[in-house]
Amino acid sequence: MNKIVPSGLKMLLFGVCLFFGSVNCFAQNPTQKSDFWNKVRFGGGIGFNFSNGGFNGSIAPSAIYQFNDYIAAGIGANVNFFKFNNQKFWAYGPSAVVLGNPIPQIQLSAEFEQLRINSSIQTIGGTLERDFWSPALFIGAGYRTNFATVGIRYNLLYDNVDSIYLNAWTPFVRVYF
Incomplete structure (x- = not known):
């Protein structure tokens, strides 16, 4: 047993x-190869904003995964520079984006970014420096042709005291290859 x-x-x-x-x-x-890298697209965006006495510019390299013809999502990095009169800000940090294309020419977007702000203000008494985190949640829409999209986005978390952006509306150019 x-x-x-x-x-x-x-x-x-x-x-x-x-x-x-x-x-x-x-x-x-x-014989069957992974299709993952064929659906990854690299690119990003540039942004700018002008006002009386001020300028805001940004560059944001990123990579997205194209799930299908209608939806893509990805991550990126952001670097921003802001100057308004005697104030200067540098901002940098990560972002995440979701892109939707209901039709090929229209691109809708939602993007969250978390920026670390290094600011300095020149005063009569010297330079005041301040470092802090500033989140932004953008919804946007743009016209898309082939690999480029031009549009405008709105920051739902805009704060006129602690935001690097001059106002809640920001034009953008986004490119993915």
């Missing part, structure tokens, strides 16, 4: 190994 149990256990283990080994062999098809 003792010899039957170990032999039966050996057969069971052999059968389990054979089953998982054959499933693994069928799951891997060497």
Whole structure:
């Protein structure tokens, strides 16, 4: 009786190994290559904003994954410079974006960015410096042709005290190849 149990256990283990080994062999098809990198697009955007005595410019490289003809999502990095009268801000940080194309010519977007702000203000008494985090949540729309989109976006979290943007509306140019 003792010899039957170990032999039966050996057969069971052999059968389990054979089953998982054959499933693994069928799951891997060497002729079928991953389609992931064919759906990744690189690019990003540039932005600018002008007002009386002020300028805001940004560059934002990013990569998106094109799920289908209508939806893409990705991540990026942002670098912004803002100057208004005697104030200067540098901002940098990560972002995440979702792009939707209900028709090929129209692109809708939602983008969240978290920027680290390094600010300085020149005063009569010297320079005041301040460092802080500033989140932004943009919704936008633009006209898309081939690889470029030109549009406008609105910052839902706009704060006129702690935002690097001069106002909630920001024009943009976004390019992905």
